[in-house]
Amino acid sequence: MSPTDGPAIELDAVSKSYGEVRAVDGISISIGRGEFFGLLGPNGAGKTTLIEMIEGLRIPDTGSVTVLGRSPAPRNLDLLPLIGVQTQRSAFFTRLTAREHLVTVAALYGLPATAAERALQLVGLTDSGDIRVTNISGGQRQRLAIASALVHDPQVIFLDEPTAALDPQARRDLGQMLRKLKTIGKTIVYTTHHLDEAQGLCDRVAILSAGRVLALDSPRELIARSGIGTRLVVPAGRLSPEQAGNLDGVDGVAVEDDTLVLRTSHTARVLAALGAEADLDDVETRPATLEDVYLELIGAPQA
Ligand SMILES: Nc1ncnc2c1ncn2[C@@H]1O[C@H](COP(=O)(O)OP(=O)(O)OP(=O)(O)O)[C@@H](O)[C@H]1O
Numbered sequence: 001m002s003p004t005d006g007p008a009i010e011l012d013a014v015s016k017s018y019g020e021v022r023a024v025d026g027i028s029i030s031i032g033r034g035e036f037f038g039l040l041g042p043n044g045a046g047k048t049t050l051i052e053m054i055e056g057l058r059i060p061d062t063g064s065v066t067v068l069g070r071s072p073a074p075r076n077l078d079l080l081p082l083i084g085v086q087t088q089r090s091a092f093f094t095r096l097t098a099r100e101h102l103v104t105v106a107a108l109y110g111l112p113a114t115a116a117e118r119a120l121q122l123v124g125l126t127d128s129g130d131i132r133v134t135n136i137s138g139g140q141r142q143r144l145a146i147a148s149a150l151v152h153d154p155q156v157i158f159l160d161e162p163t164a165a166l167d168p169q170a171r172r173d174l175g176q177m178l179r180k181l182k183t184i185g186k187t188i189v190y191t192t193h194h195l196d197e198a199q200g201l202c203d204r205v206a207i208l209s210a211g212r213v214l215a216l217d218s219p220r221e222l223i224a225r226s227g228i229g230t231r232l233v234v235p236a237g238r239l240s241p242e243q244a245g246n247l248d249g250v251d252g253v254a255v256e257d258d259t260l261v262l263r264t265s266h267t268a269r270v271l272a273a274l275g276a277e278a279d280l281d282d283v284e285t286r287p288a289t290l291e292d293v294y295l296e297l298i299g300a301p302q303a
Helices: 047-054 077-082 098-108 113-122 138-150 168-182 195-201 219-226 241-245 267-277 290-298
Strands: 009-018 021-031 036-040 062-067 083-086 156-160 187-191 204-209 212-217 230-235 250-256 259-264 284-286
Touching: 009 047, 021 047, 021 062, 021 212, 036 047, 036 195, 047 062, 047 156, 047 187, 077 083, 083 138, 098 113, 098 138, 113 138, 138 156, 138 168, 168 187, 168 195, 195 290, 204 219, 204 290, 212 219, 212 290, 219 290, 230 267, 241 250, 241 259, 259 267
Parallel strands: 036 187, 036 204, 083 156, 156 187
Antiparallel strands: 009 021, 009 062, 204 212, 230 259, 230 284, 250 259
16 A cells, blocks of 8 residues: 555554453554544553554554554654654653744754744644743643644644643633644544543544444444434423323433433424423433443443
């Protein structure tokens, strides 16, 4: 396969064990060029091991990995300029400003300062580029880590929980930045435990557990196929669980704290039937989410 066509990343029956622990157990995934691909799963699911094999940092026991048509392991130096990696432990030149840090990273790739400026601009740090790395906020730090992964204009970018440990505002801002990143046509492999973000950003996601792929598709398809449907949350005292269960179109009823939670695939029908028997004020409609699908697959209780 030529480096310029075919999928960005191809995993074929890849396995990796640490002693008795089968961290990755026969995973096959093909990630298209320009795709924003989410790797989801609980702690210990095998995400890091899988990413490290894609990056060429670990060698699979069996199966094959191809990145841009080449094998990443043993360490393939030709691939290094083509991939960008942001990790939880991204390191910075702390005595420098954000801009100076990026200029230094650019120089390591033999690139001029304009490359640093372009990366600053992409992550929205142009105006805060002169703040010292030691003084930047958590959100700016994550942006700088992403800018460091982008500075050499790689084709494939790995983002490892970039919104972890951010406050809600910084998380939202970074989410907007990631949406922008989606438009520049790079292949992005994105790990996160924030399933709302994965639902909003990812073209497709793979949900991993115990080293295997439990589901792989677009969030929309996974939600549609799950049959979880919509939940209607009805405040206490409107009707009994038995009455709710008998309403036209209701698939299931659960009592949660002070509320009744009705599950349905026919929201309008249930709302009409409910409206005929009870006050609809403050009844909340909650469409199924990727988080619902994830929790159902991973085994958490569902309403
Ligand atoms: N270097 C190692 N030596 C031994 N076992 C390991 C090693 N690295 C990972 N493991 C084990 O392999 C399994 C998969 O771990 P991995 O870190 O790949 O999962 P993960 O999905 O990235 O988890 P997290 O979300 O916590 O980062 C786990 O059971 C873990 O304990």
